[in-house]
Amino acid sequence: MDNILDQEIGGHKRDMAFYRDFIRQEDAVAFAQFLDEAGIAYSLEIPETLIDKVIVGEGFVPKAILKIAPDDFERVNALLAEQVTQLSEAEIEAHPLNDLNDKELIAILTSQEEWTVEDVTVAQRLLILRGIPVDDAGVQKLRKERLASLRQGKAGNRWLMLLYALGIIVGPITSIVFLIAGVGMSYYYAYGTTVDADGERHSIYDAATRQLGKVMLYGGAALLVVLTYWFLTNRLV
Numbered sequence: 001m002d003n004i005l006d007q008e009i010g011g012h013k014r015d016m017a018f019y020r021d022f023i024r025q026e027d028a029v030a031f032a033q034f035l036d037e038a039g040i041a042y043s044l045e046i047p048e049t050l051i052d053k054v055i056v057g058e059g060f061v062p063k064a065i066l067k068i069a070p071d072d073f074e075r076v077n078a079l080l081a082e083q084v085t086q087l088s089e090a091e092i093e094a095h096p097l098n099d100l101n102d103k104e105l106i107a108i109l110t111s112q113e114e115w116t117v118e119d120v121t122v123a124q125r126l127l128i129l130r131g132i133p134v135d136d137a138g139v140q141k142l143r144k145e146r147l148a149s150l151r152q153g154k155a156g157n158r159w160l161m162l163l164y165a166l167g168i169i170v171g172p173i174t175s176i177v178f179l180i181a182g183v184g185m186s187y188y189y190a191y192g193t194t195v196d197a198d199g200e201r202h203s204i205y206d207a208a209t210r211q212l213g214k215v216m217l218y219g220g221a222a223l224l225v226v227l228t229y230w231f232l233t234n235r236l237v
Contacts, residue, residue, distance in 0.1 A: 015069060017067055017069070017199065019073065020066050023063055024063060032044055032066065038076075042066055044065075045066075046064055070195050070201060073195075073198055074199060076117075080116070081117050081120075081121045083118070084117075084118050084122055085121065087125075089129060092125045092129065093126075093129065097119060097123055098126055100123075100126075102130060105126055109124065109139055109142050112139075112146060112197065113147065113150060113196065113197045120139070147200075150196060151200065153204060153210070154205060154209075155208065156209035161209075161213075161216070164181065164186065165182065166182075168183065168186070176227070179220060179224065183217060183220035183224060187213070188213070189209055191213075192204040
């Protein structure tokens with residue numbers, strides 16, 4: 001279990017959403033200083049894991065998690081991209097991404113949500129240096145199309161959902177824990193949300209999964225009410 005130390009550095013408390021995590025705390029501090037200079041409020045959380053690092057490995061545990069307000073995402077993205085545009089050609093050519101081929105660099109542009117803003121901008125500049133025309137409008141178009149697709153939500157694993165549905169059905173007979181777990185996951189399928197790379201909140205799952213999740217949720221909730229009523233009635237008799 002993690003003990004989260006929430007250091008609200010840099011501004012008043014606001015509704016914060018995950019923006020980036022860091023393996024090295026010094027990188028997190030440097031990024032926080034960058035936000036301070038830009039006057040952007042943030043929350044810096046330092047996870048203190050109780051699991052032995054020998055077991056999980058030093059590199060697998062994020063040393064810091066940084067959150068900002070969703071409406072600041074686009075501003076921070078623009079500031080980070082601007083930093084990369086100010087780098088010299090020599091600095092861009094010395095970047096580790098220069099080891100990738102053209103196809104791999106283009107893949108970064110078509111799946112921008114999997115990369116940092118800096119990586120995307122470096123990939124664009126490298127392609128231009130290699131004689132492949134990639135303008136800002138084209139990169140933004142790819143980004144918006146990809147995010148629009150992601151905002152439709154993903155399909156839930158039907159076998160896993162079936163497992164939770166069975167937990168709801170057999171829970172009253174076997175263990176109430178299965179019923180509660182099924183109801184909890186049903187709520188997640190039906191109403192779970194996330195924040196994308198542009199700070200827009202959207203449903204995690206697609207419409208079909210959300211609808212199935214609601215059926216499971218309402219059915220499970222009804223069972224819980226019935227069981228609670230039965231338990232209280234029998235306790236009072």
